[in-house]
Amino acid sequence: MRDYLIFVDCSSDKCPLPFVKTRNAILNADPGNIIKVVGSDVRSYHEILMALKPWNAEVIEATDTKERWEIVFRVAKR
Amino acid sequence: MEKREVYLDNNSSTRVDDRVITHMNKIFSELYAIASSQFSHTPGILAKEEIEKARDKVIKKIGQDRGHVVFTSGATESNNLALKGVGFANLDGKRKKILISKIEHFSVLHSANFLKRFGFQIDYINVDGEGFLDIDHLSSLIDDNTLLVSVMHANNEVGTVQNIKDISEIVHKYGAYFHVDAASSFLQIPINVKTQDIDLLSISSHKIYGPKGVGALYVGDEVKIEKIIDGGYQEYNLRGGTENVPSISGFGKAIEIYDREDLIKTRNLRDYLYKRLTEEIDGVLLNGPSDFEKRISNNLNVSFEYVEGESVVLHLDTRGIAVITGSACFSRSLEASHVLLAMGFSHERAHGSIRFSPSKYNNVEDMDYTVFHVREVVDKLRELSPLYTK
Numbered sequence: 001m002r003d004y005l006i007f008v009d010c011s012s013d014k015c016p017l018p019f020v021k022t023r024n025a026i027l028n029a030d031p032g033n034i035i036k037v038v039g040s041d042v043r044s045y046h047e048i049l050m051a052l053k054p055w056n057a058e059v060i061e062a063t064d065t066k067e068r069w070e071i072v073f074r075v076a077k078r
Numbered sequence: 079m080e081k082r083e084v085y086l087d088n089n090s091s092t093r094v095d096d097r098v099i100t101h102m103n104k105i106f107s108e109l110y111a112i113a114s115s116q117f118s119h120t121p122g123i124l125a126k127e128e129i130e131k132a133r134d135k136v137i138k139k140i141g142q143d144r145g146h147v148v149f150t151s152g153a154t155e156s157n158n159l160a161l162k163g164v165g166f167a168n169l170d171g172k173r174k175k176i177l178i179s180k181i182e183h184f185s186v187l188h189s190a191n192f193l194k195r196f197g198f199q200i201d202y203i204n205v206d207g208e209g210f211l212d213i214d215h216l217s218s219l220i221d222d223n224t225l226l227v228s229v230m231h232a233n234n235e236v237g238t239v240q241n242i243k244d245i246s247e248i249v250h251k252y253g254a255y256f257h258v259d260a261a262s263s264f265l266q267i268p269i270n271v272k273t274q275d276i277d278l279l280s281i282s283s284h285k286i287y288g289p290k291g292v293g294a295l296y297v298g299d300e301v302k303i304e305k306i307i308d309g310g311y312q313e314y315n316l317r318g319g320t321e322n323v324p325s326i327s328g329f330g331k332a333i334e335i336y337d338r339e340d341l342i343k344t345r346n347l348r349d350y351l352y353k354r355l356t357e358e359i360d361g362v363l364l365n366g367p368s369d370f371e372k373r374i375s376n377n378l379n380v381s382f383e384y385v386e387g388e389s390v391v392l393h394l395d396t397r398g399i400a401v402i403t404g405s406a407c408f409s410r411s412l413e414a415s416h417v418l419l420a421m422g423f424s425h426e427r428a429h430g431s432i433r434f435s436p437s438k439y440n441n442v443e444d445m446d447y448t449v450f451h452v453r454e455v456v457d458k459l460r461e462l463s464p465l466y467t468k
Contacts (some may be wrong), residue, residue, distance in 0.1 A: 015389070019389075019392050023396070043462060047393070047459075047462070051392070051393055051396045054393075054396040054397045055396050
């Protein structure tokens, strides 16, 4: 596991809040920063992964168990 | 496909025209005095004259020959002044009923609701499945106790344009005042307070490539109204406070340079976008009038079956496309659009609605880019939907 700089806790959030929080974290981050997002809402997990491509983010790790998921990614250059 | 920035939320607000900005900068620098009467200093008189030039431009566009045009901070304040101002001025009268359509802007809905505290009865007029006012329902609600009827000219979400003359005939048969919120239609659809028999008319600047924070309310001569913002005697003693000369003048400039060719351009872009969306994506449902002649030219509102609007908006935003949804989840209220619900739509369809509204600054390439990404986003979101089967 890489060290992350920014942690976004969406453990108790439902769609679309995890997506919104992730986007806000990216907007406030610097290029190259590593962000870790954790949550439990399954739909949000898939939607965030879907959005990381147009955001040009590099997915470092993505894990999904039944109760909890984690996505770690690097913010792209703007 | 190379990423673009495509702003398609012009029913909310438009980019200010560069010529308006240039004009306003000049006013900021040169006409900074408080606008005042001919009995004051010259800089004040010049500032006042600048306001009057803008007022004349509004007057010409709305066909006014009596009454006043009062500059405000925007259509929201105009609507507040129209409803509360008329309500307060008529507290002692026998007319205690106010009728508004179910699809009005919140500034009308909430102002009407506020007046309940002062003993007014508010009744809500139905609309049909395309957003047109139910004239029979209006006729059944209105009576000699009706003080005011407020109906928007064009709806900001689905673009429906009402037949104002038909409504005003019924309203005036009962001696009530008729207020029209034309924030979304001003300059797009001709409006004439004289021939269409309108007593109060709200308009806005920032939807016609003018600055935000300025609008106006036309008040007919015969309307009994009082100010809701106390201060000095500005604006015919109907709106206290120092006039915002640069913005008022910028509003006037936006009116002056408004080009109907741009309307044709945005309508063609809107039509092209709709054609391509329906060709490339299945399950596209049109919200609002199917006759595009009866909706404002830069409005397209559709729902995509099996897809939530908020997800589409968020994913399109990641691709540089700015649109909005009728779902109010963003505001955390978790309620669907009151407009779409009033039109009889299910919560699912209302939550799935997306509004695309182009401007003169868009082009065909923007529409092609949008269609490409909408299709991709909708396809992927449908893959996530347990309800969707190809």
